[in-house]
Amino acid sequence: MAIVCAQGLGKTYRVADKQPGLAGTLRHFVNRRERAIEAVRDVSFSIEPGEFVGFLGANGAGKTTTLKMLTGLIHPTSGTVEVAGCQPQRRQADFLGQITLVMGQKQQLIWDLPPLDSLRVNAAVYGIPPEESRRRIAELAEMLELGDELRRPVRKLSLGQRMKAELLAALLHRPAVLFLDEPTLGLDVNAQARVRSFLADYNRRFGATVLLTSHYMADITALCPRVLLIHEGRLFYDGGLETLTQRLAPCREVRLELHAPMGADAFASYGEVESIEGREVRLLIPRERLTEQVGRLLADHAVVDLSISDPPIEDIIGRLFHQGALA
Amino acid sequence: MRRPLLQRLAHGRRIAAVLLSSQYAYMLEYRAEIVLWALSGVLPFIMLGLWSAIDAGGGLGMSSLQLARYFLAAFVVRQFTIVWVMYTFEEDNLTGRLSPYLLQPLPLVWRYVAAHLSEQVTRLPFVVLLVGLFFLLYPAAFWWPSLSSLLLGMLATLAAFALRFLMQFTLTMVCFWSEKASALERLLYLPYLYLSGLVAPLALYPEGVRTFAFWTPFPYMVDVPARILAGETVPFGPSFAAMAAWAALFLPINLLLWRRGLRHYSAMGA
Numbered sequence: 048m049a050i051v052c053a054q055g056l057g058k059t060y061r062v063a064d065k066q067p068g069l070a071g072t073l074r075h076f077v078n079r080r081e082r083a084i085e086a087v088r089d090v091s092f093s094i095e096p097g098e099f100v101g102f103l104g105a106n107g108a109g110k111t112t113t114l115k116m117l118t119g120l121i122h123p124t125s126g127t128v129e130v131a132g133c134q135p136q137r138r139q140a141d142f143l144g145q146i147t148l149v150m151g152q153k154q155q156l157i158w159d160l161p162p163l164d165s166l167r168v169n170a171a172v173y174g175i176p177p178e179e180s181r182r183r184i185a186e187l188a189e190m191l192e193l194g195d196e197l198r199r200p201v202r203k204l205s206l207g208q209r210m211k212a213e214l215l216a217a218l219l220h221r222p223a224v225l226f227l228d229e230p231t232l233g234l235d236v237n238a239q240a241r242v243r244s245f246l247a248d249y250n251r252r253f254g255a256t257v258l259l260t261s262h263y264m265a266d267i268t269a270l271c272p273r274v275l276l277i278h279e280g281r282l283f284y285d286g287g288l289e290t291l292t293q294r295l296a297p298c299r300e301v302r303l304e305l306h307a308p309m310g311a312d313a314f315a316s317y318g319e320v321e322s323i324e325g326r327e328v329r330l331l332i333p334r335e336r337l338t339e340q341v342g343r344l345l346a347d348h349a350v351v352d353l354s355i356s357d358p359p360i361e362d363i364i365g366r367l368f369h370q371g372a373l374a
Numbered sequence: 375m376r377r378p379l380l381q382r383l384a385h386g387r388r389i390a391a392v393l394l395s396s397q398y399a400y401m402l403e404y405r406a407e408i409v410l411w412a413l414s415g416v417l418p419f420i421m422l423g424l425w426s427a428i429d430a431g432g433g434l435g436m437s438s439l440q441l442a443r444y445f446l447a448a449f450v451v452r453q454f455t456i457v458w459v460m461y462t463f464e465e466d467n468l469t470g471r472l473s474p475y476l477l478q479p480l481p482l483v484w485r486y487v488a489a490h491l492s493e494q495v496t497r498l499p500f501v502v503l504l505v506g507l508f509f510l511l512y513p514a515a516f517w518w519p520s521l522s523s524l525l526l527g528m529l530a531t532l533a534a535f536a537l538r539f540l541m542q543f544t545l546t547m548v549c550f551w552s553e554k555a556s557a558l559e560r561l562l563y564l565p566y567l568y569l570s571g572l573v574a575p576l577a578l579y580p581e582g583v584r585t586f587a588f589w590t591p592f593p594y595m596v597d598v599p600a601r602i603l604a605g606e607t608v609p610f611g612p613s614f615a616a617m618a619a620w621a622a623l624f625l626p627i628n629l630l631l632w633r634r635g636l637r638h639y640s641a642m643g644a
Contacts, residue, residue: 121640154474171385
């Protein structure tokens, strides 16, 4: 039986519609106008217990609004939601004890006190006995590689340490459903990798269900066998990651640093030239021809440095939508 | 399934203890700011100077000693009834801090209550210091309130805080619809200032104004507890009944606005 179930979910916001400039300001003051924005439209999906699902979409696509509805923070305009057998918007204690929402760059820890103080509060709020809470803190701290940091004021922690402490605080009550909104945003590569490995470990160890949004393709590829893709408030894809990658990102991005600047014509035969700035070239090369073309590039040109990556998910989605692949 | 009453009480006690201790630790980080806030609350002393200079009390049946004791008591009451929940809530709403709190199985209001009570405890030593300084400068005004006055005064001060908190928290619900709802509180500060007894004991007001004032909740927030502490004769029963009546009016409005507000909440900044 699904632990998360959304049926025809929709959310419409009313926002002020103001023209710029003094005239616009005066008009807006005298005759305030609003317009409706459909942030989420007719979204339906379900998630089974223990699944790790990626939630992809460009900025403003409706990911965070959907997460807010799933956690009960905001009420849907239309449709129904059920999480862990409860209606989230009723905010019953039983429901709140089974979920958590982690938002990158947003914090619940008390800024001027060590994380342990906030953890004490959380343990009391969730009714975790002191001995058990100490055991859980030790266990999670070990998984997150946190030690003395828990005794230092939050404001003195690095972004990565803070994020890990936030995760600890959000998971202390051992929720069955985790909603993670950009938990690795702004972290350096090492910290991202540690958070990723922790989430995978947590999912395995406690059988928790996870719905994760991230702008980093690496988070999704490392953690999510299944992805949901949302664009302009509508769900466009629900299925395996591999199928999505082949469908949406058939190319990989190759960045070259050349010994001397060259024209775009010199690279047209390798793939699509994204940009050339001085000695730096960005190419998009189909996955199936990647090895062959990289070999050719290295043989044909004086290459100082070369890196291969997936194009940013926003670029991929944007490009495919522009090409009509999603329409 | 609901837990047995005793278990729920124990759970509530534990939450209260950790919330108060963590908030107290947090407030101690800002002790310098709290000292400045305590110092900024010396309006009753300024008013005492003004009224004493023109001997306003004498003509209206209050000796200079009674006036001094009233304003000192008003200062103390004011220090323990300062409420700022609207400003904090507004900021939490705008910055997105409200959302993680709303997702915990603890009514949000208790976090703010704990923050206020902890701030009052942090403020206490500075208030004692200022009261001591007052008696040093004006030894003739020294008095020990009787035990009954002290206990009733403390109870009235606590009730005044609860009423002021409830009233402001009810107005705070406007934050769900307006991003700058604290302007309302600034607007209400004027009637509070004049009708609460902060600028003068209500006994000095013209009869009509005084009667009107006692139809509002403001006199119960300073004048009544201050007069009890200063040893004046106060009709306890009707005063506490009036406070309870105002609370009974605000509480359902507060709960209704809270429920409606949550439906309207857009979790901005998150």
